[in-house]
Amino acid sequence: MDARASFYLLLPFLALLARDSCADKAGAATLNFANKCSYTVWPGTLTGGSSGQLSSTGFELATGASFSINDIPETWSGRVWGRTGCATDASRKFVCATADCGSGKVSCNGARPIPPASLAEFTLAAAGSGQDFYDISLVDGFNLPLSITPQGSGSGCSTTSCPGNINSVCPSELAVKGSDGSVVACKSACLALNKPQYCCTGAYGTAETCPPTNYSKIFKDQCPQAYSYAYDDNNSTFTCAGGASFLITFCPLDLICHPILLGYSFK
Incomplete structure (x- = not known):
């Protein structure tokens, strides 16, 4: 049998091998991070439920830097956020001005972000749906602008973004101020005022009884694609075919080039 005939006999097996290989890759995902802010951001990650945490639960991301986490399970749910104004204090504990996770370290190790915090949330291959x-x-609440962009096999899916600097329009009763008096984060009305109509609890515990408020509308005006309160889900959840990787960009409008949007800075 000549080499050409042998090759054609092997074609079905090669096709099967390629199909299985592609199927395996389609189920995996990568979280890519990019920082376009004019200040350093310390991203944190948190896996939901009882699943193990990712290989990196916190790291430093300088202006213009990028980073990738490649060990995302085939089915995964969790959240990502950016901490700002971080440093090691006199007791050698790592602390952040906004969205700190309270671990005392750069890695969050399963600790939740302390609000206010802008969150990127994911549920991959939900309930076997693909x-x-x-x-x-x-x-x-809000501490910095960010966006999510699907990549790879899901590259045809939509980007969702919170590009606006809500800190610059944050009402004083919701504002969190830094040591220099500038607004570094904006609390949700629920967190700041702790009333049922803002938290969608008690008599306000349904979508029908908990409409948008003047406070949530401030968030929605700046970031129309983001959840502004508990029942704001008409146009705030996005989906695409399983297997996509995702780019999380902090300050997606590149505030270095848009200083008029920058209502705060960290030294």
Whole structure:
């Protein structure tokens, strides 16, 4: 049998091998991070439920830098956020001005972000559906702009973004101020005022009884695609075919080039 005939006999097996290989890759995802802010950001990650944490639960991301986490399970749910104004204090504890996770270290190790925090949320291959769900949530308040862009096999899916600097329009009763008096984060009305109509609890515990408020509308005006309060889900959840990787960009409008949007800075 000549080499050409042998090759054609092997074609079905090669096709099967390629199909299985592609199927394996389609189920995996990568989280890519980029920092376009004019200040350093310390991203944190948190896996939901009882699943193990990712290989990196916190790291430093300088202006213009990028970073990737490649060990995302085939089915995964969790959240990502950016901490700002971080440093090691006199007791050698790592602390952040906004969205600190309280671990005392750069790695969060399963600790939740302390609000206010802008969140990127993911549920990959939800309930065996093969669909990835993702959103940006300001339900816990806002500390910095960010966006989520699907890549790879899901590259035809939509980007969702919170590009506006809500700190620059934050009402005083919601504002969190830094040591220099500038607004570094904006609390949700629920967190700041702790009333049922803002938290969608008690008599306000349904979508029908908990409409948008004047406070949530401030968040929505700046970031129309993001969740502004608990029942703001009409156009805030995005989905695409499973297997996509995702780019999380902090300050997606590149505030270095848009200083008029920058209402705060960290030294």
